Amino acid sequence: MSMTTKLTIEHQKDTSIDKLYLHGYLDMHTAPQLESSLDNLIKTGRHNILVNFRGLDYISSAGLGVFMVFIEDVRLNGGDIKLTEMKPKIFTVFDLLGFPMLFDISENEIDALAKFAP
């Protein structure tokens, strides 16, 4: 096995919104990495978080679970974790479990950004 990074998380910080760009795959092995990124943001009082899935090629329930851990806390603080630009195979997994019921999932980033409270 190669030592390439399995999940890369690129963070762009705007004045009010933090954007996380995921690349690679999100499974039980890499989920703790995303959990710690989100935890660090939320601990510093950042509650408007956009997660862009453009570069993500795989997600399992361990990846979905990470969003469940934080969504309540973020919303209680007036923010949200909004999800965008999923490949069809990624959206299929969210959809399989009914996650669009709970999460705001947009096709493109501009739409997702516009949905954050001003």
Next chain:
Amino acid sequence: MNGGIAMSVFDNEQCIAQIEVAGTADSLESIRDFVRRYAVQWGFSEEQAGLIALATDEACSNIIRHTYKNDCSKNVSLAIQVKNGQFNILIADSGAEFNPLSVPSPDMEQYFKMFRSGGLGIYIMRKVMDAISYTAASASTMRNTLILSKKLPS
């Protein structure tokens, strides 16, 4: 078949391929690649093969996390079997008996209301596969075996 090799757990099951990996989370990628490759070879679309690999990942994630508790000295064995029009993935572990089928599927509306997390793997396995069976280890097999089945595409 050569009965002397370590990977002979499934020797009597007429399997077309098998692998044995360490019972750790970093094995999941090779588990998925193995299953996806054979699913495509047997006629499943890329999308279907991806979902079958996902269901297998969920089964193995449960074994690694709950049965083995990340004990890296334990192995997980997988085999592909094509039999009676079914594409079967056999997954064997040497941990304590745990039948995933004993876990009820969650009501997702309640699940979201309670902001729960975890416990969704078995639900995914049930949604993706056509049939799932579990056989606890016996004195002769020494392994618990989970079989995930999907009807071959026509």
